[in-house]
Amino acid sequence: MGILEVKDVGKRFGGLQALSDVNLSVKENTCHAIIGPNGAGKSTLLNCLIGKLIPDSGSVMFDGQSVLGRAPHEINQMGISRVFQTPEIFGDLSVMENMMIPIFAKRDGNFELNAIGSVFGNKDVVEAAEAMLEEMNMADKRHMHAAAMSRGDKRRLEIGMCLSQQPRLLLLDEPTAGMARADTNNTIDLLREIKEERDITIAIIEHDMHVVFSLADRITVLAQGTPLVEDEPEKIKGNPKVREAYLGESA
Amino acid sequence: MFGLDRKDTRLLILVAILTMAAPFLLNPFPEGSAMAQFNAGYPDLMQRFVIFGIFAIGFNILFGLTGYLSFGHAAFLGVGSYAAIWMMKLLTMNVIPAIFMGVIFGGLFAVIVGYISLRRSGIYFSILTLAFAQMSFALAYSVLTPITGGETGLQPKTNDPRILDGTLADGATPKANIFGLEMSSSFELPLGSWLFTFNTGYYLAAFVMLASFYVAIRIFRSPFGMMLRAVKSNQQRMTYTGLNPRPYTLAAFVISGMYAGLAGGLMVAMDTQVGPERMFWTASGEVVLMTILGGVGTLIGPVLGAGAIKYMENIISKINSDILHTWFAFLPDGLEDLVVTLIYPFIGKGWHLTLGIIFMLVVIFLPGGLVEGGQRIAKLFSRKKADDNTSDVAKAPAE
Numbered sequence: 001m002g003i004l005e006v007k008d009v010g011k012r013f014g015g016l017q018a019l020s021d022v023n024l025s026v027k028e029n030t031c032h033a034i035i036g037p038n039g040a041g042k043s044t045l046l047n048c049l050i051g052k053l054i055p056d057s058g059s060v061m062f063d064g065q066s067v068l069g070r071a072p073h074e075i076n077q078m079g080i081s082r083v084f085q086t087p088e089i090f091g092d093l094s095v096m097e098n099m100m101i102p103i104f105a106k107r108d109g110n111f112e113l114n115a116i117g118s119v120f121g122n123k124d125v126v127e128a129a130e131a132m133l134e135e136m137n138m139a140d141k142r143h144m145h146a147a148a149m150s151r152g153d154k155r156r157l158e159i160g161m162c163l164s165q166q167p168r169l170l171l172l173d174e175p176t177a178g179m180a181r182a183d184t185n186n187t188i189d190l191l192r193e194i195k196e197e198r199d200i201t202i203a204i205i206e207h208d209m210h211v212v213f214s215l216a217d218r219i220t221v222l223a224q225g226t227p228l229v230e231d232e233p234e235k236i237k238g239n240p241k242v243r244e245a246y247l248g249e250s251a
Numbered sequence: 252m253f254g255l256d257r258k259d260t261r262l263l264i265l266v267a268i269l270t271m272a273a274p275f276l277l278n279p280f281p282e283g284s285a286m287a288q289f290n291a292g293y294p295d296l297m298q299r300f301v302i303f304g305i306f307a308i309g310f311n312i313l314f315g316l317t318g319y320l321s322f323g324h325a326a327f328l329g330v331g332s333y334a335a336i337w338m339m340k341l342l343t344m345n346v347i348p349a350i351f352m353g354v355i356f357g358g359l360f361a362v363i364v365g366y367i368s369l370r371r372s373g374i375y376f377s378i379l380t381l382a383f384a385q386m387s388f389a390l391a392y393s394v395l396t397p398i399t400g401g402e403t404g405l406q407p408k409t410n411d412p413r414i415l416d417g418t419l420a421d422g423a424t425p426k427a428n429i430f431g432l433e434m435s436s437s438f439e440l441p442l443g444s445w446l447f448t449f450n451t452g453y454y455l456a457a458f459v460m461l462a463s464f465y466v467a468i469r470i471f472r473s474p475f476g477m478m479l480r481a482v483k484s485n486q487q488r489m490t491y492t493g494l495n496p497r498p499y500t501l502a503a504f505v506i507s508g509m510y511a512g513l514a515g516g517l518m519v520a521m522d523t524q525v526g527p528e529r530m531f532w533t534a535s536g537e538v539v540l541m542t543i544l545g546g547v548g549t550l551i552g553p554v555l556g557a558g559a560i561k562y563m564e565n566i567i568s569k570i571n572s573d574i575l576h577t578w579f580a581f582l583p584d585g586l587e588d589l590v591v592t593l594i595y596p597f598i599g600k601g602w603h604l605t606l607g608i609i610f611m612l613v614v615i616f617l618p619g620g621l622v623e624g625g626q627r628i629a630k631l632f633s634r635k636k637a638d639d640n641t642s643d644v645a646k647a648p649a650e
Contacts, residue, residue, distance in 0.1 A: 076493035115475035
């Protein structure tokens with residue numbers, strides 16, 4: 001029984017069957033990659049996991065509880081954090097504030113009217129945020145405007161913000177899309193470090209094979225809205241069905 | 252001090268000094284001199300400065316922090332005023348219950364309007380709030396006449412019940428007071444050719460504004476304030492960080508509605524009458540102008556903006572062509588007439604034109620409002636100092 005269980009999920013947009021009979025089980029403390037060619041339904045599946053879309057059929061269970069019908073902020077409070085394709089951070093706020101917000105959210109829940117105490121009076125939050133900035137090697141940038149940072153730093157900050165909540169499942173949506181090779185490698189190293197040092201389950205949607213094969217313990221290949229194969233990376237590489245679907249050639 | 256860091260404490264003390272010494276500071280010109288008409292140190296105008304200051308501070312908590320532009324905030328001001336005048340009619344002419352009920356009703360009405368309007372954001376939110384305000388205006392103007400007095404509005408009458416006050420002496424009119432001290436009572440201090448007026452109503456309003464300003468600083472620096480800025484910055488990230496933006500924006504909306512209600516209550520305390528025009532959309536627009544002119548999202552900006560607009564409204568609108576002619580009397584006749592003709596459209600009833608031009612200049616050249624202007628001037632003066640010190644940006648926030 002995995003921490004994330006997707007059963008018979010189907011989703012239709014008008015005449016397009018985006019997902020059908022998707023079954024997926026993500027085991028705890030593994031890195032599970034979902035790959036597939038463009039239009040395979042990867043993003044639709046991800047959106048079904050985090051509450052942005054509700055599937056027409058099937059169930060999505062996280063840690064024994066259904067996530068369907070819950071708002072995104074409730075799903076986050078259950079322990080799922082999401083990293084976006086383009087880094088989503090609070091651009092108008094300082095790096096330090098960016099790091100404190102998720103920690104407040106983890107501590108106080110989805111709404112808390114704490115309007116009189118000072119932000120920096122919350123020593124536990126300040127300390128946790130500083131420790132996480134240290135871990136992300138961003139302590140020197142704490143007073144910077146988040147929007148002024150480079151793409152790679154924004155990505156690091158976003159991952160740090162997600163980790164600061166100590167999520168049980170980290171969802172990454174093409175975390176290296178549009179990145180230069182060096183930034184991609186940095187991100188891979190960072191994710192590998194996270195995987196090794198923390199008790200965390202990672203589900204990653206990715207296009208870049210290099211990233212997938214350097215990180216994943218298990219890979220699910222999605223094609224035309226339905227899983228084609230699920231296996232270990234080594235076996236996926238040689239699978240003729242995958243080559244055909246993914247590369248579109250029968251070589 | 253007071254749970255604020257050094258910089259905020261300094262700002263609070265500065266505002267305290269400015270408000271307390273306003274009767275001196277706003278009356279720099281001797282009585283009877285040609286410049287005396289630029290004096291703003293008379294009670295009626297000073298009261299307006301601080302009351303609209305409160306209104307704008309509250310509006311800035313919503314607009315400055317969350318970025319939600321309400322175009323109907325005058326509705327809460329009006330509701331607060333009506334609540335206050337009814338307290339004066341039913342309970343007592345003491346202003347305390349009136350002001351208190353102004354805050355409560357402003358807040359309650361904001362809960363309803365906010366709950367519905369906050370379902371949308373951006374321009375749709377603005378239009379919804381505008382619609383609510385105009386509906387309130389129309390209701391107050393006609394349908395709700397038994398409660399609002401319709402077009403003529405409401406004033407305390409001699410035959411109102413006023414259950415807490417004793418019966419009025421014959422021929423006496425009900426006057427707003429605080430525990431017997433009348434709002435309109437003033438102490439006048441003649442010093443040489445100057446005349447300074449210390450008015451009870453002004454000082455009450457000034458103290459309330461100081462308290463409101465202090466609360467606003469606390470909100471800006473609190474985790475709640477940070478979440479409101481997060482709403483403005485990136486709602487998507489906020490939701491996926493486990494936070495629900497809706498209650499945050501609603502709370503900000505209600506708080507700013509309460510500030511507006513407070514301002515409405517104080518207006519009634521100073522001048523015991525209400526009419527529906529207080530809720531008209533131009534009044535809602537005015538507070539938007541004040542906030543933008545002063546500096547959106549800054550602490551002191553809205554107060555400065557309110558002061559600047561009320562000063563222009565009251566002082567520039569009083570200048571007429573005769574005054575212009577005396578100013579330019581030193582010019583040759585033809586030239587004098589020409590100059591006066593050129594300036595005339597911008598004074599008197601044309602003060603809106605002056606305001607409009609100043610507003611455009613500020614928005615184009617000082618997007619941060621008057622506060623940004625002040626900062627630029629301060630930077631010019633401190634440039635030499637800054638060279639030997641490390642830059643301000645890297646300074647750690649005080650805790």
